[in-house]
Amino acid sequence: MSAINSEQIKERQKRIRNFSIIAHIDHGKTTLSDRILERTNALEKREMKNQLLDSMELERERGITIKLNAVQLTYKAKDGNEYILHLIDTPGHVDFTYEVSRSLAACEGAVLVVDAAQGIEAQTLANVYLALDNDLEILPLINKIDLPSADPERVKQEVEDIIGLPADDAVLASAKAGIGIEEILEQVVEKVPAPTGDPDAPLQALIFDSVYDQYRGIIASIRVVNGTMKKGQIIRMMATGAEYEVVEVGVHTPHEKIVDYLSVGDVGFVTASIKDVKTVRVGDTITSVENPAEEPLPGYRKLNPMVFCGLYPIDAARYNDLRDALEKLVLNDSSLQFEPETSQALGFGFRTGFLGLLHMDVIQERIEREFNIDLIATAPSVIYHVYLTDGTQLIVDNPSQMPEPQTIKSIEEPYVKASIMTPNDYVGPIMELCQKKRGVFIDMQYLDETRVHVNYEIPLGEIVYDFFDQLKSSTKGYASFDYELIGYKPSKLVKMDILLNGEIVDALSLIVHKDFAYSRGKVITEKLKEIIPRQQFEVPIQAAIGGKIIARSTIKALRKNVLAKCYGGDISRKRKLLEKQKEGKKRMKSVGSVEVPQEAFMAVLSMDED
């Protein structure tokens, strides 16, 4: 390897720009990323598949970004110099605030994408504030200006009024049509400061992500803040003390490219044959053993899970695979928590904690797709604080573990402040929904003539039920929603058990507000009746509170199940039907003697008689 010239490195450092893109879902972040990649010739045209940065199948399907990616690009600016740009992707959804803060910690600037028609959304705001907290230079970009409904001037005004950022220089763009790409790249070069660290100082590299590769061990995504990292160097993880020899350092262009070294401002990856996943923590600082840094870099805000559910493999034999899958996922998502739990109905599984509902959804889907494990997820729960009559306090995150009612003095549940941004036409339905969810009105602010910001205090436990869906349907999708935890408050809560065929199914137990118990019990027993297929015998479904039955329904026995249809010589079709039937049963969980499909465990979420 050629000797590394410190002067060259410092010269190069001046031409590095690290930035990310902040945008609300659907405001066009991914398209913009694609155009930037195209414009900087990072990829041949034929390699461009839409939405290149969203590499997970799931991301592309849902059109959301979950995991971050970082790409090194070279851009020849109008000043004649060639710049090294690192574009660090950020997730857009509120549940992934944690990941946003991680990527922002690796940047000096952020492009704020705002939809020229829809304006600023609540989520965008949350991420802008995160960026401002990180002292990032923010470059507003008004996207989709070619839409008939675009109103860039109004949106500019909004940026100034709401965020307080000067928007005169905001780039007017249409990522889809390729308008404004050059301008925003120029602004990145001009306005985003070059990284300020010292290449001669002891090594400090922030780990902002990591993935596990079967052959190479952990691949850690890093941002070098001070010093230089190269092959052969002995490095130390400052939090865990583990030491390794660097095998390779590199960048993504977006193709993987091994480089001689990573220095100040570089955003790339390092591998060091690290097989023990526990030694590398996202947020930790890597230093060199030879010339160690005195202090680790400040980590970033670590968020605690707010929503919990039980995850069980349908096939009990895959319990260990499920644990491996969760361990691999925790690697680059330390907000995910899990610990073993046992259910009488479902066997061995894990109580798993998530930042929010989408996070929960995404993790479940990733386990099913990437690890190919069929899962049963119990309905999400929150953490309850339970005060017993004997003076002890319990933390309950699993409804089935709620103590007997006579031993409980009081229960507290977490509340969130829900901020809903909506066109004023929908204020009525939103308030109705919030009331139904036991919400307490705080205030309402008009952002302009047409848009309103409605604030409510709502129990988190109500949000984890179908709040998102209901909000979407009652506002035709126009409202956006954000929430933050504000603390615990006492509530009249009770545990409701669900009995199938006379036996309590612990995985179906739930905590409900006393005043809503009867109606919920009725809805749930009816819903289960729809979801659980007829069995070869009659199955009663009951909802009970402390042994008292409050609602019931009955699944009638299946009396006829035979292909008594004229299929002629079409035997393949008969076979397919039988295969489908048998596979369907395999995907169900035997609870006692009742075959229960996966969805049933989420049925306790349903709120309406529909």
Added chain:
Amino acid sequence: MPKGLYIHIPFCDHICTYCDFPKLLTKGQRHEAYIESLIRELQHYEKEVGFDEVQTIYIGGGTPTALSIEQLSPLFDYLAQVIHLDQLVEFSLEANPENLTEEKVRYLISQHVSRFSLGVQTFDETLLKTIGRKHCPQDVHRAVSLLQSYGITNINLDLIYSIPTQTLEQVRRDVEEAISLGVEHISAYSLIVEEHTPLYLAYMKDQLTLTDNELEAQMYQLVMDMLEKNGYHQYEISNFSKAAPSIHNQWYWRNETYFGIGLGAHGYIDGIRYQNTRSINTYIDVLTNGKLPVIESHALTMEERLEEEMFLGLRLSEGVDLAVISDKYGQNVEVLYQVAINQLIEKGYLMREDHRISLTRQGLLMANDVFEQFLLSI
């Protein structure tokens, strides 16, 4: 070499609301070209496989009788050249009661058609409307008398039960009326609302309610009881006969091979199950270009053959002989399915006599739960 030959005539004068077989409105279709193509397809199999062992022919649809004698005759002429039609053990043809004319009956008999299957479905005029049939109950009586007057006794009536809104009483009347006609054979199928049918669309729009599972079970039992009591032996899940079970249809259940000729037809030759295209234009074009219209074919593994031997054979009231099957497949089927068979016997779904297992009455009702147990790979 296959013993059965199925030929599909897809044309219908009107479309029944439940039908998901390949079918086309008769009007404005390329009938001549279609029959020519049928003959081309037959020629191919005659040359490549041979019709030497063909014992039964079944012409189904669609509605074979929707075509005129002139339109049908090239097909029969060709068949007469390659097969001794007078020596067939069974030559069946499906007919709709309303377009079976005396002239057609005479012609078909002259071509050695020996068994007629009439699509009756129900004798209730309202229910006939629900399922989109255009005949009236009198047409059935007329068609049966017509056939009988020409000495045809091997007549089947197709009935359908569990039609939306149908009551148990209506089923009773249908079966009674069918029995009163004194036919040899009755098939009673339960209505399945299949996707891509008018009935399915109505169901999706909440315009009809499906028959409750419990009622459907009662209907099936009523059908079985009534027919058995009147001398119709139930030899298969949906099929009843006095003395002459359909020979052709039994090829399917006995896992025998058969040719499938025509639009969307299914065949089973030399361990390969295949299906023809359902597009008439493709069908005609491909055959005109000297190729076969097969769109899907699958060579069964030994395991799949064995599975099918079991779940098809169990449809027959005589069931399957495990010793015979063990010999045929060179492995001990008793051991292979021991757990499944014992469980099913314990549940009361299967009964056993020496090496022979067959469905019980309860097993007939829940046959799918029995059959799936014989799939090995899931």
